[in-house]
Amino acid sequence: MNAIEVKNLEVVYPEFTLDKIEFNVPSGSIVGFVGENGAGKTTTIKAILNLISHAKGSVSIYGLDNQEQELAIKKQIGVVLDDAFFYEDFTTKEIATVLVKMYHNWDQPYFNELLKAHGITESKVLKELSKGMKAKVKIFAALAHHPRLLILDEPTTGLDPVSRDEILDIFYDFIEEDKAILFSSHITSDIEKIADSVIFIDRGKIVLTTDQAEFQEDFGIAKLTASQLADIGEIDYLYRLKTAISTQYLISNRRMFLKEYPDIVVEKATIEATLLMIKKGEVR
Numbered sequence: 001m002n003a004i005e006v007k008n009l010e011v012v013y014p015e016f017t018l019d020k021i022e023f024n025v026p027s028g029s030i031v032g033f034v035g036e037n038g039a040g041k042t043t044t045i046k047a048i049l050n051l052i053s054h055a056k057g058s059v060s061i062y063g064l065d066n067q068e069q070e071l072a073i074k075k076q077i078g079v080v081l082d083d084a085f086f087y088e089d090f091t092t093k094e095i096a097t098v099l100v101k102m103y104h105n106w107d108q109p110y111f112n113e114l115l116k117a118h119g120i121t122e123s124k125v126l127k128e129l130s131k132g133m134k135a136k137v138k139i140f141a142a143l144a145h146h147p148r149l150l151i152l153d154e155p156t157t158g159l160d161p162v163s164r165d166e167i168l169d170i171f172y173d174f175i176e177e178d179k180a181i182l183f184s185s186h187i188t189s190d191i192e193k194i195a196d197s198v199i200f201i202d203r204g205k206i207v208l209t210t211d212q213a214e215f216q217e218d219f220g221i222a223k224l225t226a227s228q229l230a231d232i233g234e235i236d237y238l239y240r241l242k243t244a245i246s247t248q249y250l251i252s253n254r255r256m257f258l259k260e261y262p263d264i265v266v267e268k269a270t271i272e273a274t275l276l277m278i279k280k281g282e283v284r
């Protein structure tokens with residue numbers, strides 16, 4: 001079963017269109033969502049959460065329509081949004097008194113345990129916490145009602161590498177057969193570490209969806225000099241980028257390519273390099 005199914009999702013703003021996008025987040029998986037600033041990640045996440053009234057298309061969460069069964073859905077999801085936060089004069093204890101009313105399975109001992117394990121005292125008001133600590137409180141608040149699905153917009157931004165690792169471990173442990181995570185981030189190494197698949201969005205369109213294992217195994221960036229290009233001619237590629245010294249190709253068949261052209265330099269593709277190819281290169 002899919003935790004999230006997005007079909008034909010469209011949001012039109014004066015200077016931006018989320019262009020009838022489609023993707024699934026399968027149960028039991030972590031899906032990374034990447035794209036440059038302004039590509040449409042937050043818009044997509046907000047539309048999934050039914051926070052954009054003029055969004056068109058359909059979104060279902062565990063088979064429930066996100067508009068018609070909004071309340072039933074909200075109980076099952078934990079959310080971290082980039083720009084939303086609790087009242088800054090609240091202590092974490094006061095936040096819990098609000099959330100306990102919203103979620104019937106709010107788990108206060110678990111929330112306290114998470115805070116304590118990360119050195120956050122209950123009596124501190126949010127505005128006195130560091131940026132990283134606030135980010136952690138947001139994540140712990142999203143986890144403490146034991147949701148089935150986590151939808152996270154830039155959850156690890158502002159966290160140091162050690163804290164990020166701890167949080168990624170929590171996400172990793174969260175996953176079971178019927179649970180899932182949709183996770184946007186500019187910290188592509190976090191996505192590389194835990195995502196099962198990655199969705200690339202560019203200027204409001206989904207341009208690439210890859211299985212991580214396949215991506216790591218088979219995606220590459222082939223760099224051809226002018227003479228190599230003249231020798232072998234045009235190759236099969238997803239994106240092409242011409243630079244002063246070579247023509248670079250994002251390819252999805254690195255191992256086969258290396259067998260056929262052992263003399264050509266092919267680097268393993270990273271998410272970051274792929275994002276650059278998407279942004280600066282031309283699509284086939």
Ligand SMILES: Nc1ncnc2c1ncn2[C@@H]1O[C@H](COP(=O)(O)OP(=O)(O)OP(=O)(O)O)[C@@H](O)[C@H]1O
Binds near residue numbers: 014041042
């Ligand atoms: N309420 C709004 N009204 C008009 N335009 C909007 C609104 N919200 C977002 N946009 C536009 O939609 C585009 C996509 O924004 P969005 O926040 O979804 O991008 P993003 O991929 O999350 O970027 P970032 O990585 O910077 O957070 C931007 O051009 C933004 O200006």
